[in-house]
Amino acid sequence: MTGRLVHTGQVVVDLVMAVPALPPHGGDVFASSANLLPGGGFNVMAAAARSGAQVLYAGSHGIGFFGDLARSALAAEGVALAHEPLSEVDTGIVVVWVDATGERTFTTSTGAEGRLRAELLDQVTPKTDDVVYLSGYSWLHETNRGALIEWLPRLPGSKVLFDPGPLITDIDPGDLHALLSTIDVLSCNAREAEALGELPPVAVVREGAKGCRVHENGRITDVPGFPVDVVDTTGAGDTHCGVLAAELLRGSTVLDAAVRANAAAALSVTRRGPATAPGREEIDQLLEATT
Known part of the structure; x- marks a missing residue:
């Protein structure tokens, strides 16, 4: 593996609370636990790094307590930073909020990660063997969107992996169409795929416990998941996407990469927290045990 994962999305800090159910309108519930953890794009990068990928965070990050927490976590995973805070x-x-079924619900307050300026991205020069990760969230921050629109046409042939995210319907349709016409691989869940309608030539559609469906130039292949006891689904999609990227960097086919991504996502939901991606050896062990 010589290339890197160049992540252009957003690292945030998650306040994760386990609740029996979401509170009713105007109501209140007691959380059985609360943890402050790095999240967002961190989950994708941690998953890729734990599978052996070199990772560069090309997004922006801020000063203060939350920025310090995010940078410390990135350093612990061996992720390099492209910019100063x-x-x-x-x-x-x-x-x-993580309810008793393991489902999660989010509320976001944007900070420095939504202020990626063009002059910062100009300092990042991907190589032909890199995988560049794009997040749909970037297109919901006007500054990030503008910087990426200027920067992407200058890529030297790097493979582009796009994850639109749960707010896909909030992305301008024209922007979304332009993106899908230029990316190499789409990674999304089934709800996002339905919102898109027509998929690009290469797409990996995550289907939860069922696994995923790989679309490759007109051919569709179901890649089954791995049965596990679900504890917390937070970050499972990010784990899947990060391991998918790491395997593509190794030169794996999309189908082979999807198998390992399924195994990693299955292991991640057996643990609480957003950044619960397994290491490469753990994935190997699960694959060996099920073959």
């Missing part, structure tokens, strides 16, 4: 604002936070 912005001086005017801290990194943003996301409140994550």
